[in-house]
Amino acid sequence: RRALSGWSGAIGPPVAPPDAAKSLRWAESAVTLMERGLLPAAEVLHCTEHTQALVLLQPEELVDDLTRRALAPLTHCGPAHARRLAETLLAWLETRGGAPEVAARLGVHPQTVRYRLRQIRELWGDEVDDPDRRFELELVLRARRLRGELGQQP
The missing domain is CATH 1.10.10 (Arc Repressor Mutant, subunit A)
Structure with missing residues (x-):
């Protein structure tokens, strides 16, 4: 946890290995929204807790x-x-x-x-x-x- 201090990131939804790219896209979208101040800046943001924002604000x-x-x-x-x-x-x-x-x-x-x-x-x-x-x-x-x-x- 101390190693992450000052860093933010997002965790995409859990998916089967063949769908890992989808989870990565969710996480990247979440980070973009965090950078713009539209999602809370947290050390680790879980995408599944912010689905509404991810759907309504992208693209x-x-x-x-x-x-x-x-x-x-x-x-x-x-x-x-x-x-x-x-x-x-x-x-x-x-x-x-x-x-x-x-x-x-x-x-x-x-x-x-x-x-x-x-x-x-x-x-x-x-x-x-x-x-x-x-x-x-x-x-x-x-x-x-x-x-x-x-x-x-x-």
Whole structure:
């Protein structure tokens, strides 16, 4: 342990010997995310404990492209307002709850959530009712949260 002091690394998932290259790719991706500050810098990081981040943040250019397209309606809002709407949308998608549940998660008044949900519906229309579109929105919003661009999950 003392020999590793000051060093960081990642351990890929356990695999059969013929799949060792896959485990190495996971570990390399984890180290890249650690270097960028998107995964915790630890002496040894186990990839299986950070699967969500490894899936949602790699490859970055695909996630960025999908994010631009999926969240395009937010370009009509100022940055702070867009962030609040994105956080509300993510809380709503994750809970599929009503305004009181989403409000409790966000620490705001339920009426504030109702107002934001109306704005979200105005921006996206019926798209928020489409399961594929909701999945896409949740995916990119979770990726943004992992990057530190949205508030943390309660």
